[in-house]
Amino acid sequence: MVREAKGDAETQSTYLSLLRGWFKNNNFTPKVVAAYMTGILPIKKDGSRSAISDFKEYSILNPGRFVEYTGFTESDVRSLCGKHGMDFEEVRQWYDGYDFPGYGAIYNPCSVMCAMQERKCRSCWKRTSAAESLMTYINMDFEGLQETIARLISDEEIEVRTDRFENDFETFKSRDAVLTLLMHLGYLTWNEEGTAHVPNEEVRGEFQQILEEGTGASRKWMELLGRSKKLQPPRC
Numbered sequence: 001m002v003r004e005a006k007g008d009a010e011t012q013s014t015y016l017s018l019l020r021g022w023f024k025n026n027n028f029t030p031k032v033v034a035a036y037m038t039g040i041l042p043i044k045k046d047g048s049r050s051a052i053s054d055f056k057e058y059s060i061l062n063p064g065r066f067v068e069y070t071g072f073t074e075s076d077v078r079s080l081c082g083k084h085g086m087d088f089e090e091v092r093q094w095y096d097g098y099d100f101p102g103y104g105a106i107y108n109p110c111s112v113m114c115a116m117q118e119r120k121c122r123s124c125w126k127r128t129s130a131a132e133s134l135m136t137y138i139n140m141d142f143e144g145l146q147e148t149i150a151r152l153i154s155d156e157e158i159e160v161r162t163d164r165f166e167n168d169f170e171t172f173k174s175r176d177a178v179l180t181l182l183m184h185l186g187y188l189t190w191n192e193e194g195t196a197h198v199p200n201e202e203v204r205g206e207f208q209q210i211l212e213e214g215t216g217a218s219r220k221w222m223e224l225l226g227r228s229k230k231l232q233p234p235r236c
Contacts, residue, residue, distance in 0.1 A: 060184055061162055071106040084116040094121040097199025101192040125206040143175035153208055157195040
């Protein structure tokens with residue numbers, strides 16, 4: 001609601017009042033044993049108080065003990081490949097890349113099942129209007145962001161400070177804020193060393209297509225993307 005009704009202050013205020021009534025009202029909260037909410041973005045703070053401060057948040061940057069439930073594990077994918085007669089190494093090249101310290105690889109279930117059903121690895125990535133709208137911010141070129149995106153597509157790892165992200169699509173003041181949003185949308189993955197990279201072949205192709213389409217093939221972007229293709233190492 002905060003994202004979709006971003007220009008409607010009255011609707012947002014009504015929605016936040018509803019949340020406060022549910023989760024900060026002594027007549028209601030004791031009757032709730034547990035609540036499980038999911039979404040693409042982390043919880044957005046509203047001023048000095050949170051409307052749902054009683055919640056424990058598990059984001060894609062820190063899924064905690066729920067990491068194994070954020071997608072298919074490598075064991076899941078090996079089993080599916082055996083069942084459907086697919087080459088595991090090819091599937092890993094296309095869909096692996098979301099790695100978590102101390103746990104290992106996590107795969108996008110939708111993409112993997114698409115490949116299993118079609119008996120073919122291809123891009124099954126579902127682009128959203130939210131992801132495509134990022135072109136507005138990428139084209140603003142915060143701190144050389146366009147050059148950074150080209151380097152990411154060429155398979156480089158980039159250091160990112162995730163604490164600069166304010167959990168919305170509106171408040172962008174730095175390169176790192178935009179890159180952190182890309183992590184939450186699945187276009188980048190992040191490791192404990194504090195660096196981000198494009199996770200796999202599927203996302204790299206979709207990412208590049210969005211950039212080419214969203215910029216109207218501007219000269220600067222085409223030069224950067226052309227350079228990234230030359231620098232990209234061959235895939236085994």
